[in-house]
Amino acid sequence: MASSNISLGMIAFLLRKLFYGFFVLVLVIILISSVIYLAPVDPARLTFGQRSDAKTVEAKREKLGLDQPLYVQLGSYLNDLSPLSKIKIADEQELPYEYLSLLTFSESKMVLKWPYLRESFQTGRSVSAVLREAIPKTIILAFSAIGIAMLIGIPLGVMASLKPNSLFDNSAVVLSVIGFSVPSYVSAMILALVFGYLLHDYTGLETQGAIFDLDDLGDERYFWKNLILPAIALGIRPVAIITQLTRSAMLDVLSQDFIRTAKAKGLSKFKVVFKHALRNAMNPVTTAISGWFASLLAGAFFVENVFRFNGLGQLTVNAMLTYDIPVVLGAVLFTASIFVLINILVDVLYAYLDPRVTVS
Amino acid sequence: MSLNMDKHNQFLNFVFFTLLLCAFACNPQDSNREKVKVLHYNQHRGISSLDPAFARSQANIWAIDHLYNGLVQLDEQLNVKPAIAKSWSISPNGKDYTFTLNSNVYFHKNVCFEDSIGRKVTAKDFVYSFNRVIDKEVSSPGSWIFNGKVDSVQPFQAINDTTFVLKLLEPFRPMLGILTMQYCSVVPKEAIEFYGKTFRANPVGTGAFKFKKWLENQSMFLIKNDNYFEKLNGEQLPFLDGVRISFIGDRKTAYLELMNSKLDLISGLESSYVNELLTEDGELQPSQAKHLQFLKSPYLNTEYLGINMEFKEETSALKLKKVRQALNFGFDRAQMQAALRNNVGKPANKGFIPRGLPAHNFSEVKGFNYDPNKALGLLSEAGYPNGKGLPEIKLLTNKDYLDLCTFITRQWEDIGIKSKIELVESATLRSMMRKSQAPFFRGSWIADYPDGESFLTVFYGGNPAPPNYTHFKNATFDQLYEEALKENNDSIRYTKYNQMDKILIEEAPVIFLFYDETAVFATKNISGLSKNAINLLSLKAVRKD
Numbered sequence: 001m002a003s004s005n006i007s008l009g010m011i012a013f014l015l016r017k018l019f020y021g022f023f024v025l026v027l028v029i030i031l032i033s034s035v036i037y038l039a040p041v042d043p044a045r046l047t048f049g050q051r052s053d054a055k056t057v058e059a060k061r062e063k064l065g066l067d068q069p070l071y072v073q074l075g076s077y078l079n080d081l082s083p084l085s086k087i088k089i090a091d092e093q094e095l096p097y098e099y100l101s102l103l104t105f106s107e108s109k110m111v112l113k114w115p116y117l118r119e120s121f122q123t124g125r126s127v128s129a130v131l132r133e134a135i136p137k138t139i140i141l142a143f144s145a146i147g148i149a150m151l152i153g154i155p156l157g158v159m160a161s162l163k164p165n166s167l168f169d170n171s172a173v174v175l176s177v178i179g180f181s182v183p184s185y186v187s188a189m190i191l192a193l194v195f196g197y198l199l200h201d202y203t204g205l206e207t208q209g210a211i212f213d214l215d216d217l218g219d220e221r222y223f224w225k226n227l228i229l230p231a232i233a234l235g236i237r238p239v240a241i242i243t244q245l246t247r248s249a250m251l252d253v254l255s256q257d258f259i260r261t262a263k264a265k266g267l268s269k270f271k272v273v274f275k276h277a278l279r280n281a282m283n284p285v286t287t288a289i290s291g292w293f294a295s296l297l298a299g300a301f302f303v304e305n306v307f308r309f310n311g312l313g314q315l316t317v318n319a320m321l322t323y324d325i326p327v328v329l330g331a332v333l334f335t336a337s338i339f340v341l342i343n344i345l346v347d348v349l350y351a352y353l354d355p356r357v358t359v360s
Numbered sequence: 361m362s363l364n365m366d367k368h369n370q371f372l373n374f375v376f377f378t379l380l381l382c383a384f385a386c387n388p389q390d391s392n393r394e395k396v397k398v399l400h401y402n403q404h405r406g407i408s409s410l411d412p413a414f415a416r417s418q419a420n421i422w423a424i425d426h427l428y429n430g431l432v433q434l435d436e437q438l439n440v441k442p443a444i445a446k447s448w449s450i451s452p453n454g455k456d457y458t459f460t461l462n463s464n465v466y467f468h469k470n471v472c473f474e475d476s477i478g479r480k481v482t483a484k485d486f487v488y489s490f491n492r493v494i495d496k497e498v499s500s501p502g503s504w505i506f507n508g509k510v511d512s513v514q515p516f517q518a519i520n521d522t523t524f525v526l527k528l529l530e531p532f533r534p535m536l537g538i539l540t541m542q543y544c545s546v547v548p549k550e551a552i553e554f555y556g557k558t559f560r561a562n563p564v565g566t567g568a569f570k571f572k573k574w575l576e577n578q579s580m581f582l583i584k585n586d587n588y589f590e591k592l593n594g595e596q597l598p599f600l601d602g603v604r605i606s607f608i609g610d611r612k613t614a615y616l617e618l619m620n621s622k623l624d625l626i627s628g629l630e631s632s633y634v635n636e637l638l639t640e641d642g643e644l645q646p647s648q649a650k651h652l653q654f655l656k657s658p659y660l661n662t663e664y665l666g667i668n669m670e671f672k673e674e675t676s677a678l679k680l681k682k683v684r685q686a687l688n689f690g691f692d693r694a695q696m697q698a699a700l701r702n703n704v705g706k707p708a709n710k711g712f713i714p715r716g717l718p719a720h721n722f723s724e725v726k727g728f729n730y731d732p733n734k735a736l737g738l739l740s741e742a743g744y745p746n747g748k749g750l751p752e753i754k755l756l757t758n759k760d761y762l763d764l765c766t767f768i769t770r771q772w773e774d775i776g777i778k779s780k781i782e783l784v785e786s787a788t789l790r791s792m793m794r795k796s797q798a799p800f801f802r803g804s805w806i807a808d809y810p811d812g813e814s815f816l817t818v819f820y821g822g823n824p825a826p827p828n829y830t831h832f833k834n835a836t837f838d839q840l841y842e843e844a845l846k847e848n849n850d851s852i853r854y855t856k857y858n859q860m861d862k863i864l865i866e867e868a869p870v871i872f873l874f875y876d877e878t879a880v881f882a883t884k885n886i887s888g889l890s891k892n893a894i895n896l897l898s899l900k901a902v903r904k905d
Contacts (some may be wrong), residue, residue, distance in 0.1 A: 042791055047501070056503050059496055113746070121577070122408050124557060197616050206622075208613050210578055216398055218572045218581030219601060308608055310578050318406070318577065318609075323787055 006072060010348075021340035028336045029081070029329065030074060037070045037324055043121050043323040064121060077329070081114040087111055096126070117333075118326040120319075127330040130315065135334065137211060138304070138311030142296045144227055145234035146289060153239045154285070157246025164251060172243060180240030185302035188233035192306060195229055205229055208308035232309045234299050238292050245285045287349055293342055297335055397904040398602040399886065401823055401897070403612040406577055406607045409560035413500035415542035422897045426582055427468075428545035428565035430537060431459050431486065431524070436890050437718050438810040441538045444481060444546060444566065444589075445524070445534040451896045454531030454848060455511075459483075461522045465589045468570045470562075472554035478587070481546055481566060483518035486682030490516045490526075505808075507725055509535070524678035531846050533853060537809035568598040568900035580605040590900065596898040599888070618652075618881060624904065625889075625896070631763065634702055637881060642703030652758045652881050655706060657891035658716030660807035662815060664708070665755065665768075668799045669869050677751045677777075678800060682867035683741035688728040689735040691771040697874055700763050705874040711861025712805075712819070713812045714875035716893030720812055720854050725861050728872060735775050747776025749826040755779055757802035758786045764873065765802060793829045803829060804876070810894055812857040816841060819864060830869040837863045 044061040065076060079085045084311050086108050087095065099113035117127035156176070160169040179187075196207035209226035253259065262271075295311070304313035312331055319327035403419045416425045431445040445459035449846040467478035488514040493500045494515075496508055506515065511527035518524055528535065538544070551564035563571045566589070569582035582603040590597045606623065608614045615633040617623040629638075637652070639645055644654040667678050678684055693707030706715060710727045713720065734747065744750040757765045762783065767780040784792070807814040807825070817823060821833035822843050837860055844856040864870070878895045 039788075042794070056496075056499055056501070056507075060499050063499065124409075124560060125576075130576075197620075200620060207616055208608060208610070210575075212575070212578075214573055214575060214579045214581050214604065216400075216604065217396060218398075218583060218604065220573065220575070308610065308613065314577070321787070325819075 016066055017344045024340055025336055032332050033074055043325055047121055066353055085111060117330040120327050121324045122322050129324045131334060134312045134315040138300050141230055141300055141311060144231035145296055148231050148235035149238035149242050153242030157243040158250055160247045161250035176240035176243040179236040184299040185306055187236050188303045188306035191229045191233050208309040230303050230309050234303045245288055249284050287346060313357050383888050396601045396899040398604050399600050399904055400604045400623050402606045402608050402623050404609050404611050404614060410563040411560040412542055412545035412547060413498055416501040421542045424542045425896060426569040427563045427567040427900055429567055430544040431538050434540045436892050438893055442708045455528045457526040459524045465547050465566050466566050466587055467566055470564045482521040483524035485546050486524045487516040487518050488549050493543055505538050505543055534809055534811035534813045537811045541809055547696050569603055577607050592901050599903045602897055624886055627880050629704055629879050638702040653884055655889055655891050656877050658893050659876040659878040659895050660714055660716050660893045661805045663803055663873040664714055664873035666801050666803045666830045667869055668796055670796060675751050677753050680742045682738040686735040686738040687871050688868055689731045690775050691768045692730040704879050705876045708872035708874050711864050713815045713861055722858055725858050727865050732775055749877055753779040753800060755800050756784050756789055756798050758789055759783055761802045794825055816860050832869040834863055863889045
């Protein structure tokens with residue numbers, strides 16, 4: 001194990017990474033906003049039905065700030081997002097959020113606040129509330145998927161490494177590659193159809209459903225069984241990576257001197273494999289898994305939509321179809337932040353675990 | 361292997377199987393299902409708001425109808441009948457509508473009221489509710505129902521607790537029909553003041569069902585209102601104990617849920633399951649007859665291909681009337697309905713007003729039928745024999761109607777007309793239609809209220825887009841339209857409607873496709889479902905065995 005060396009250099013490294021990450025987020029916002037702005041659709045009109053009169057639509061556009069040029073809309077949105085922002089004293093009463101005044105000028109104030117993500121165009125609910133409901137579900141899904149992937153992948157990889165180039169080893173590798181190659185929505189649909197519909201009477205599983213729902217009497221309940229198929233569907237792809245990594249890491253470790261020593265000492269095969277070899281083989285696997293966690297969010301979008309899982313993925317797709325810009329931007333911002341943070345975490349983890357990596 | 365290994369293994373096995381058992385065994389709710397009568401249906405488009413001022417989509421309308429009432433409502437024959445108003449009269453000049461209200465209608469119990477008791481509905485509540493619809497602050501998408509039609513000074517008045525007066529600027533015969541819309545539901549001032557922005561998810565009405573819970577994009581639950589004011593043959597309504605609405609966006613999945621008896625009712629057809637449920641002739645498959653029932657009825661929805669009559673492009677094949685007529689004669693509507701829609705929906709062989717308005721006799725209106733020879737003749741007269749020299753036509757549609765458009769354009773090829781289909785996202789297409797950027801587009805128009813005027817308004821020259829997406833302007837048509845609005849005698853009014861339809865057929869600003877029909881599939885233990893052309897799912901008289 002590398003020695004814990006949380007030096008000043010490490011902290012500076014971390015700060016630099018955070019700073020760059022922040023820039024990435026700002027760029028993402030600008031890019032997505034511009035693309036949406038250039039789209040030939042009027043989100044205000046979409047909040048109306050088949051008929052409307054022009055005046056009410058125009059009033060709605062003004063209310064949503066959609067009649068302003070792009071740079072004004074962007075500036076306003078970034079101001080809302082930023083914890084440190086400027087507000088006009090004239091608008092103070094109408095602001096839907098709480099803030100702490102820092103500096104006061106003649107017509108404006110500098111305030112400190114939580115990032116304000118605005119409200120959904122379609123429903124008027126605050127985007128933060130909407131995200132707060134959806135995100136935990138996706139996180140549970142992602143963790144379960146990784147859990148399942150590890151539950152299948154690590155034993156598979158260990159067993160494959162114990163009998164290298166055998167039939168078992170080769171089949172395990174081939175199967176895992178097939179699993180990796182199948183797109184997540186394809187595996188999701190196959191699982192849903194086979195286990196949720198065709199074999200429904202045996203499995204008791206559904207083709208769709210969320211983990212938190214109303215039961216037949218209208219009371220809220222947890223339906224954990226609805227997590228099973230989506231988690232498997234999402235976990236199939238990481239299984240391949242984890243199997244391969246575990247296998248090669250184990251092969252690497254098993255050939256090392258200290259293993260021969262342990263075997264010579266007369267330790268049981270079980271102890272050798274699990275207590276000594278695996279623990280050391282887990283380093284690269286752990287870092288790979290944390291890297292995979294972010295990619296799982298992308299796969300979750302597909303899986304959630306197939307299973308109607310009601311997490312971040314389904315929320316974003318629905319918002320995109322109705323041009324519900326604040327929700328889309330909020331969801332994209334959150335996803336981008338996760339990617340950025342995970343990347344920083346992995347970088348730091350590498351630097352921490354491997355003394356060969358310097359943090360200059 | 362050593363003893364340690366066995367114990368280790370055994371423990372792991374035990375844990376694993378226990379977890380597995382728990383996952384599959386936890387199903388206590390099945391026993392409760394039998395005791396309460398709850399109707400489960402699916403709303404694949406999702407509900408955006410339970411506020412009547414936002415009753416803009418069918419999904420919202422259905423849910424709001426369960427929770428709220430208005431002055432009047434429609435019966436199965438689309439006649440206006442009493443709801444909260446027990447009687448009404450219209451002044452001789454046609455501008456004042458006086459309603460006498462029932463005095464036994466109460467709002468649902470809710471914390472927004474004093475002592476949480478739902479108080480009695482008065483005429484003042486209607487003044488408040490209707491003013492809300494035209495209030496600029498509220499930005500209701502339903503403001504068009506009153507804007508420009510009601511008196512600008514005092515449109516709504518409460519003479520006393522049980523007398524409500526609506527004042528119009530000019531007589532407008534369809535006004536009563538408009539008042540049956542869910543935008544005109546009565547809401548209590550206390551609820552809006554108490555809930556503010558969250559009123560959309562905390563409805564307080566007078567309806568047969570009360571609000572219980574809503575998990576957004578997930579499911580909604582409504583329970584029976586024990587204090588509901590309406591009765592059927594002396595029996596207190598509603599009969600159901602509750603209503604559960606799911607928001608499964610994928611209609612194939614909803615169909616599977618219906619097959620699994622997790623849903624009691626689904627509405628509408630989709631290509632993925634239509635052949636599982638219906639025969640080619642549009643009857644219920646015999647294999648499904650044991651489990652399901654199928655209700656089909658005319659739906660006040662006309663499907664069409666719209667032509668932007670502004671003709672912004674220099675060369676447009678559609679500029680000439682004879683070409684447009686030829687297009688209308690050039691494809692087989694009956695075959696299209698049979699092949700692609702299992703005969704759900706009737707060929708549009710009349711005008712723009714569809715079937716389903718019982719009062720409207722349009723037997724004298726003769727529209728288009730399939731006549732390729734006539735089509736070729738018209739093309740020749742227009743100067744394009746066999747379509748030679750005719751520029752290519754580009755048709756915009758979303759993916760739901762790709763099969764229809766493909767069918768039509770293929771048949772047009774047989775008479776020499778070349779066309780191309782361009783797929784656009786629904787939201788984008790609507791936007792293009794509104795901004796006059798869609799020269800030739802697939803559209804549909806649903807009646808907002810049961811009167812032919814609701815369809816003819818789509819072509820009135822004084823209207824913008826929407827509803828006049830074709831920018832049709834015809835002086836005779838406009839004159840007839842304005843006269844019809846003021847006409848008190850129904851049969852004279854319907855005659856004018858027929859004349860207007862004939863103008864539309866002659867000028868052909870659209871390609872008439874078909875008149876839609878509603879398709880509802882429900883399990884056999886559901887009874888009391890009514891068929892109505894406005895496609896409103898009214899649940900108050902529905903029973904579940």
